[in-house]
Amino acid sequence: MTKPAITLPLLFTLLTFIDVSTGSSNVFNVVSFGAKPDGVTDSTSAFLKAWQGACGSAASATVVVPSGTFLVKVITFGGPCKSRLKFQVTGTVVAPTDYRAFGNSGYWILFNKVTKFSLEGGTFDARASGFWSCRKSGQNCPPGVRSISFNSANDVIISGVKSMNSQITHMTLNGCTNVVVRNIKLLAPGNSPNTDGFGVQFSTGVTLTGSTVQTGDDCVAIGPGTRDFLISKLACGPGHGVSIGSLAKVFNEAGVENVTVSSSVFTGTQNGVRIKSWARPSNGFVRNVFFQNLIMKNVENPIIIDQNYCPSKQGCPTEHSGVKISQVTYKNIQGTSATEQAMKLECSKTSPCTRITLQDIKLTYNKGTPATSFCSNALGTNLGVIQPTSCLSR
Template sequence: MKKSKITPLLFTLLTFIDISTGASNVFNVVSFGANPDGVTDSTAAFLKAWQAACGSAASATMMVPSGTFLVKTITFGGPCKSELKFQVAGTVVAPADYRAFRNSGYWILFKKVSKFSLVGGTFDARGNGFWACRKSGQSCPPGVRSISFSSANDVIISGVKSMNSQMTHMTLNGCTNVAVRNIKLLAPKNSPNTDGLDVQLSTGVTFTESTVQTGDDCVAIGPGTRNFLISKLACGPGHGVSIGSLAKELNEEGVDNVTLSSSVFTGTQNGVRIKSWARPSTGYVKNVFFKDLIMKNVQNPIIIDQNYCPDHKGCPTEHSGVKISQVTYKNIQGTSATKQAMKLVCSKSNPCTGITLQDIKLTYKKGTPATSYCFNAVGTSLGVIQPTSCLTR
């Protein structure tokens, strides 16, 4: 029996039809002119691929294949017509010259997207030159955030690796229902202001099974954050997990229902911190749960600081208006790099209330017990508390 033959041209056509008209259309950036050599500017090609994928009537995938792609400041704007996956197999790099960003404030921005997923890949912002400028005392640009989401809904971010951010690795601003999982945010310990994940004005965010090694906060939780769950986080080096700084503005939204659990802090400046400027504010922090945490040689394992005021400037009343209440610390164990393992310094005008310490075991050096210090902190202690609780009832 004579076998039918498929010519190369027909094979190509059939393949095109298969990937272009199926349930999930694939738009490969190389097909739009992107070059995987790491030198050629692929910004325009990425935008063309995005416009095609975003405009697809059926669910679509924008594909960044293996290779290294140079991309300058770019905005991927929505809303899109259907569900969209941004799949990265290769590496996306920023310009080596940090001055190329000028005053944009961001490198890669996803704006007004919904039913969207960012999956895989490495994003290298090559921040070394910018850090060197900052450390030299020269006049430098303000720096950029690596990956930003603004006004985004129903988003999944998975398997992403962000390296060497100039400033913050990843930001969520004004977002709803975002799942961030299995990602790595990496920068050297001495890189300035390189936060891992920053969240503000966002509701329903989860951050799980991830690693943050950076020069500033592993996670920074800003005003207007509600229903935020963090679990299975490996943090360090870095400055720990911080709610704040708050009270930057007089009229500020509060932080409500934040849970951090089953996480490890290694060699960080802080463990779990709530920080506010010592000035008036309409803000608040309530319903916060820190539980099942391990501290390994952490300088300030448990800390509330409502007297933040660098250089004693901008704090006319010298006390914070932020109201902190219903904060629970449960099953937190490990070692403190300083003798004072717990420091709860609350506002003179708005004392912290409803603080609960339960099953805390933090030690200093062998033979030298850790200590605690409280100021205007009211609450209860349950179980074994080491160092001894300093809360007032």
């Protein structure tokens, strides 16, 4: 049987090794550099000056954003810095209400190449309602920006952060290692378009725990190159659940492995736990994935693998996914499905899913009739009671 990707001793070691929350000798308050807590004055330059002072400090330092509301435009906090650095937010950071002010930057707040760093507390409000309206109207809109991004960051703790009303993804990790994210809230209306919660790709050793994600797209989106990712105690919904993929966007694509999702609750989501790939040739893979101790409450697709993803019906209707999915375990998953088909394992004709394990599954259709399952090209093993009846091939 597949084992959890990250053990508790390893998690403890991770937390101990990268904890940078101890006291700093140097404090750089953004107000001292000209920031105004009125929510109107542009404080971007003041934030950068505070950051530059802290980043250049030979001793560990803290950037402080005190109580109040601070307007900040597109900003990059660049590293590496000379010592440990904490970014401590008590107040609220807001984006411009004019969504076109971001241009094609792709991000609002970017932490680039930081090491031994912590982001603690605060509310970040991207105020994206105007952007959502543009997207829904079919106008020619900008591509949108991620609210809080980390690129090439190492040994990081993100704790107690609240992100609201992102244009697209609330928080992303790209090319990062050893990151612990705990007790965060990512919030946007359920009908906000493409507002993913937490996105990760090309990153290793990431833990997301004790967090709430309510949004209009994936609660957690797991992209190519993700390894050793642990999600626990997640409250997801509304949203589209936890999704590995979409994969196979390109042929040469890094694989996903050692992912664990445990002790989490999904409420009113479109999906529970999903693995999704385009119906295209690919040398990618998904392996050693462990979904355990999950509760589904009125979820449309509690358990789903979709390797025939082709929403535009262009370039893929006659193809089959090359992504190889193997060693995926679903254990102790219970609750209610909003659709009759509670379990759908639709795998590739040319690359069947192998070594799938179903153990102690109890999913019921909330209309009072028995739930059903559907499998295609899915091979594996059943353990314990499986409800709805398993359709796995041996």
